[in-house]
Amino acid sequence: MPPSPAIDLEAIEYAWQRGRPVLDVPRFTVAAGERLFLTGPSGSGKSTLLGLIGGVLAPGRGRVSILGTDLAALGGARRDAFRAAHVGFIFQMFNLLPYLSVLENVVLPARFSRERRERAGEPRREATRLLAALGLDDAELLGRGVTELSIGQQQRVAAARALLGRPALIVADEPTSSLDWATRQSFLTLLMQECRAAGSTLLFVSHDLTLGAQFDRTVALADLNRAAGP
Amino acid sequence: MSALPLLALRSVWNRRGTAALTVFSIAVSVALLLGVLHLREDARRSFANTVSGTDLVVGARSSPLSLLLYAVFHVGEATQSVSYASYEKVARHPDVAWAVPVALGDSHRGFRVLGTEASYFEHWRYGRGRALAFDAGAPFVDLYDAVLGAEVAARLGYHLGDRIVIAHGLGEVSFAEHADKPFRVAGILARTGTPVDRAVHVSLEGLAAMHLDWQSGAQAPPGERVSAEAARAADLRPQRITAFMVGMRSKSTVLVMQRALNEYRGEALTAIIPGVALTQLWELVGVAETALLVVAACVVVAGLLGMLTAILTSLNERRREMAILRSVGARPLDVFALLLLEAALLAAAGAVAGVGLMYAALAGSAPLLARRFGVVLEIGALTPYDAALLAGVVVASLVIGAVPALNAYRRSLADGLTIRL
Numbered sequence: 001m002p003p004s005p006a007i008d009l010e011a012i013e014y015a016w017q018r019g020r021p022v023l024d025v026p027r028f029t030v031a032a033g034e035r036l037f038l039t040g041p042s043g044s045g046k047s048t049l050l051g052l053i054g055g056v057l058a059p060g061r062g063r064v065s066i067l068g069t070d071l072a073a074l075g076g077a078r079r080d081a082f083r084a085a086h087v088g089f090i091f092q093m094f095n096l097l098p099y100l101s102v103l104e105n106v107v108l109p110a111r112f113s114r115e116r117r118e119r120a121g122e123p124r125r126e127a128t129r130l131l132a133a134l135g136l137d138d139a140e141l142l143g144r145g146v147t148e149l150s151i152g153q154q155q156r157v158a159a160a161r162a163l164l165g166r167p168a169l170i171v172a173d174e175p176t177s178s179l180d181w182a183t184r185q186s187f188l189t190l191l192m193q194e195c196r197a198a199g200s201t202l203l204f205v206s207h208d209l210t211l212g213a214q215f216d217r218t219v220a221l222a223d224l225n226r227a228a229g230p
Numbered sequence: 231m232s233a234l235p236l237l238a239l240r241s242v243w244n245r246r247g248t249a250a251l252t253v254f255s256i257a258v259s260v261a262l263l264l265g266v267l268h269l270r271e272d273a274r275r276s277f278a279n280t281v282s283g284t285d286l287v288v289g290a291r292s293s294p295l296s297l298l299l300y301a302v303f304h305v306g307e308a309t310q311s312v313s314y315a316s317y318e319k320v321a322r323h324p325d326v327a328w329a330v331p332v333a334l335g336d337s338h339r340g341f342r343v344l345g346t347e348a349s350y351f352e353h354w355r356y357g358r359g360r361a362l363a364f365d366a367g368a369p370f371v372d373l374y375d376a377v378l379g380a381e382v383a384a385r386l387g388y389h390l391g392d393r394i395v396i397a398h399g400l401g402e403v404s405f406a407e408h409a410d411k412p413f414r415v416a417g418i419l420a421r422t423g424t425p426v427d428r429a430v431h432v433s434l435e436g437l438a439a440m441h442l443d444w445q446s447g448a449q450a451p452p453g454e455r456v457s458a459e460a461a462r463a464a465d466l467r468p469q470r471i472t473a474f475m476v477g478m479r480s481k482s483t484v485l486v487m488q489r490a491l492n493e494y495r496g497e498a499l500t501a502i503i504p505g506v507a508l509t510q511l512w513e514l515v516g517v518a519e520t521a522l523l524v525v526a527a528c529v530v531v532a533g534l535l536g537m538l539t540a541i542l543t544s545l546n547e548r549r550r551e552m553a554i555l556r557s558v559g560a561r562p563l564d565v566f567a568l569l570l571l572e573a574a575l576l577a578a579a580g581a582v583a584g585v586g587l588m589y590a591a592l593a594g595s596a597p598l599l600a601r602r603f604g605v606v607l608e609i610g611a612l613t614p615y616d617a618a619l620l621a622g623v624v625v626a627s628l629v630i631g632a633v634p635a636l637n638a639y640r641r642s643l644a645d646g647l648t649i650r651l
Contacts, residue, residue: 054557056556076561076562077561077563080556080559080560080561080562081559081561083557083559084558084559084560085559089557089558091554091557095550095554095557096554097237097240097551097554097555098244099240099241099243099244100237100240104236104240108233108558109558109559111232111233111236112233112558112559112560112564113559116559161558
């Protein structure tokens with residue numbers, strides 16, 4: 001029996017305003033361990049789709065199954081717990097808490113999820129290892145405030161936080177859009193390596209089509225979403 | 231440390247400028263509330279401790295409160311005096327166990343001078359019947375002997391044998407001094423925490439000697455003055471006194487004696503029972519106290535509303551922070567609890583700072599209160615009632631903090647992982 005897909009969306013519809021759906025997706029699946037590149041212009045519903053996958057939003061109709069779990073069957077609190085345990089997020093920018101140090105930002109998911117904490121073993125040690133693997137191996141850096149870091153370094157910290165405790169699914173929402181070419185390439189390579197090492201599925205969202213070649217598969221949201229009008 | 235307390239601490243520290251202002255406003259309001267309560271309790275205790283074992287205080291016809299204040303607490307001035315003959319007549323009454331006269335009106339460097347008899351040190355009681363004790367020396371014997379209260383000796387650095395000059399009148403600075411008749415410090419009383427500590431005690435004869443050559447508030451011309459030594463030979467029997475204290479042989483005769491004195495035909499007298507007069511005083515000031523407490527409580531509410539404003543105005547700029555927290559597994563309830571914790575932290579810090587501020591204010595104002603109003607503050611530990619009030623402030627902050635917390639909770643539900651404007 002083949003393994004359950006990491007993401008399986010079926011007959012999904014979501015509307016912020018009644019009668020005006022922004023998402024109407026008949027089917028969208030991402031296999032476990034797959035690295036998928038999802039592209040689409042601004043306002044095409046990418047963030048809404050991520051909200052549904054993260055279980056923060058509930059669809060008006062349809063089924064959202066993540067790692068074989070039907071999110072609709074879970075209550076709000078259990079959906080939050082499921083997300084904390086199994087999904088790591090990386091956002092475009094400003095996605096670190098400015099009042100926490102580098103290390104504290106990385107271990108944050110372990111504070112909210114026992115499963116992530118247990119999988120990480122020693123969260124602080126694992127955070128240090130992940131940061132080093134992502135090129136932040138300066139011990140002095142760990143105690144610093146994140147606002148003292150460059151944008152590229154901040155994104156690596158965000159990636160380390162998403163990877164802590166080996167979540168089965170990593171969702172990256174335009175994480176490279178504010179990086180220069182060299183930093184972007186370096187970041188992407190390191191992220192791919194770590195996802196592979198952790199066995200995580202990667203859903204990478206960006207409107208930069210040049211990145212698509214580095215992924216297993218590229219999907220345009222416009223091809224999936226019947227609500228995306230011309 | 232679990233996630234929320236750490237996040238709340240760091241988040242508040244991150245906005246420490248605004249947080250400090252919020253804490254300060256809560257601290258000031260808490261200090262005001264506790265200060266009013268402590269001041270009230272200390273004033274009551276201080277007044278109640280001042281006199282003990284005295285059944286009646288007798289003075290010239292005046293209001294009972296006025297008599298109590300000037301005769302016992304040395305606050306204000308008597309407008310009329312009592313003849314020494316009336317005092318002697320009462321003192322000889324078979325039902326009277328003891329009577330002690332007091333004469334006020336002069337001062338020494340801001341401290342009241344109290345003319346009395348040596349028996350004052352034997353009969354005067356304070357607190358729960360505690361007798362006066364001497365730290366050094368003994369009651370006055372010589373005409374120009376003085377016994378200092380503990381505060382007078384400590385503040386002015388006097389020791390036994392020192393010479394002091396008494397000033398005419400009650401002003402802190404006087405240009406009319408009895409410099410020709412200095413007194414010798416013969417005794418220093420142990421501290422009592424009552425107005426006795428701030429009095430200079432001399433004999434009634436000593437007072438009379440000082441005023442031998444004084445008329446209408448001024449000393450006689452140089453040729454008509456009486457030297458200190460010559461005064462010893464003069465008739466120094468007291469003529470007028472300010473008031474006198476009476477101890478009865480039996481408590482059952484107190485009311486009878488009070489009525490008799492109030493109806494005394496020799497001159498117009500007022501006799502009061504100290505405890506009863508104090509009760510009247512508390513009734514009189516009770517309304518003002520309540521009004522002050524209500525105002526203080528309103529200031530606390532205003533301080534907490536200031537906190538509410540500070541948190542509410544920061545919410546919009548913190549929506550991304552909430553979205554980040556949601557992405558790492560925080561539930562909307564965690565967001566709610568985080569905001570509530572922050573409110574509690576601010577209020578608790580404000581309450582602690584308020585207690586410190588209150589103690590600092592009480593310590594700072596204690597000498598002034600003692601000197602001006604005769605209220606001796608005993609700056610003690612917080613009472614269980616204080617602790618309950620402080621807990622109440624924190625609980626109120628939780629109630630008020632629930633408003634922005636609920637707001638953040640709703641927004642985090644609506645925003646999810648991105649911010650929808």
